[in-house]
Amino acid sequence: MSEQTLSDPIIQFSNIKFSYDNGKNLVLDIPQWQVSRRQHMFISGASGSGKSTLLNLLSGINSPDSGELLMLGQSLTNMSGRELDKFRAQKVGVIFQQLNLIPYLTVKDNILLAVYFATKKEQLNIQNKIESLTEQLNLPLSILSKQASELSVGQQQRVAIIRAMINEPEILIADEPTSALDAQSKSAFLQLLFELVNNTNCTLLFVSHDTSLVSYFDSEVTMSELNQAAVQVQKELGDVY
Numbered sequence: 001m002s003e004q005t006l007s008d009p010i011i012q013f014s015n016i017k018f019s020y021d022n023g024k025n026l027v028l029d030i031p032q033w034q035v036s037r038r039q040h041m042f043i044s045g046a047s048g049s050g051k052s053t054l055l056n057l058l059s060g061i062n063s064p065d066s067g068e069l070l071m072l073g074q075s076l077t078n079m080s081g082r083e084l085d086k087f088r089a090q091k092v093g094v095i096f097q098q099l100n101l102i103p104y105l106t107v108k109d110n111i112l113l114a115v116y117f118a119t120k121k122e123q124l125n126i127q128n129k130i131e132s133l134t135e136q137l138n139l140p141l142s143i144l145s146k147q148a149s150e151l152s153v154g155q156q157q158r159v160a161i162i163r164a165m166i167n168e169p170e171i172l173i174a175d176e177p178t179s180a181l182d183a184q185s186k187s188a189f190l191q192l193l194f195e196l197v198n199n200t201n202c203t204l205l206f207v208s209h210d211t212s213l214v215s216y217f218d219s220e221v222t223m224s225e226l227n228q229a230a231v232q233v234q235k236e237l238g239d240v241y
């Protein structure tokens with residue numbers, strides 16, 4: 001395969017289909033989709049239109065039934081399970097709606113777990129890297145030795161950003177990460193997120209129902225534009241939308 005150049009798309013979907021229940025419930029049917037490097041994309045869509053399922057394909061939780069998914073020019077469909085896990089742990093950072101911090105581990109161990117999945121070994125200068133990100137996110141260093149269960153929601157969200165960014169991913173995926181925040185905290189969260197994403201030239205895909213956030217992003221796509229299966233759901237539900 002030829003080397004990817006900076007102007008090549010970082011994500012490419014061709015004829016991707018994904019269904020639940022052994023093919024009975026087609027949820028994604030995406031003929032074509034491309035995301036450029038360093039794009040900050042806002043993905044919106046009605047409840048049930050497949051947003052989380054789409055992110056799960058990108059983060060490796062699910063694999064497509066058919067079609068081709070290229071990430072950084074590499075075909076994910078041709079990789080073994082182990083190659084895929086490592087590729088994703090190194091290249092893709094994820095912030096989930098529920099944040100998914102392990103409550104009984106310290107903040108530092110929550111972050112180190114992400115490092116371990118990406119490299120399976122200690123990284124040089126990891127302590128410096130963790131401390132630098134902690135400071136960039138305006139958190140005190142003392143938080144690193146606290147248990148995740150002791151943190152406020154706002155602190156947990158910032159730790160979730162650190163964990164997603166610690167391996168310097170090329171793509172950051174965020175699924176409704178601001179849903180539990182008030183307007184002021186939302187704006188502070190997004191400012192910190194964008195500062196970090198811009199400093200590291202990371203591509204950002206951000207899913208939310210909250211269309212008031214769209215002005216932070218340089219591009220937007222709705223699931224009905226992207227996903228033929230979502231168009232079908234909307235037709236069936238008619239006036240609900």
Ligand SMILES: Nc1ncnc2c1ncn2[C@@H]1O[C@H](COP(=O)(O)OP(=O)(O)OP(=O)(O)O)[C@@H](O)[C@H]1O
Binds near residue numbers: 021027052
């Ligand atoms: N694990 C699963 N097993 C079976 N069906 C599922 C599963 N997860 C989601 N679905 C179905 O797939 C469809 C899309 O769900 P998905 O969660 O991707 O939508 P969404 O756009 O993220 O919705 P929301 O905005 O409500 O979170 C829905 O009809 C849902 O019921």
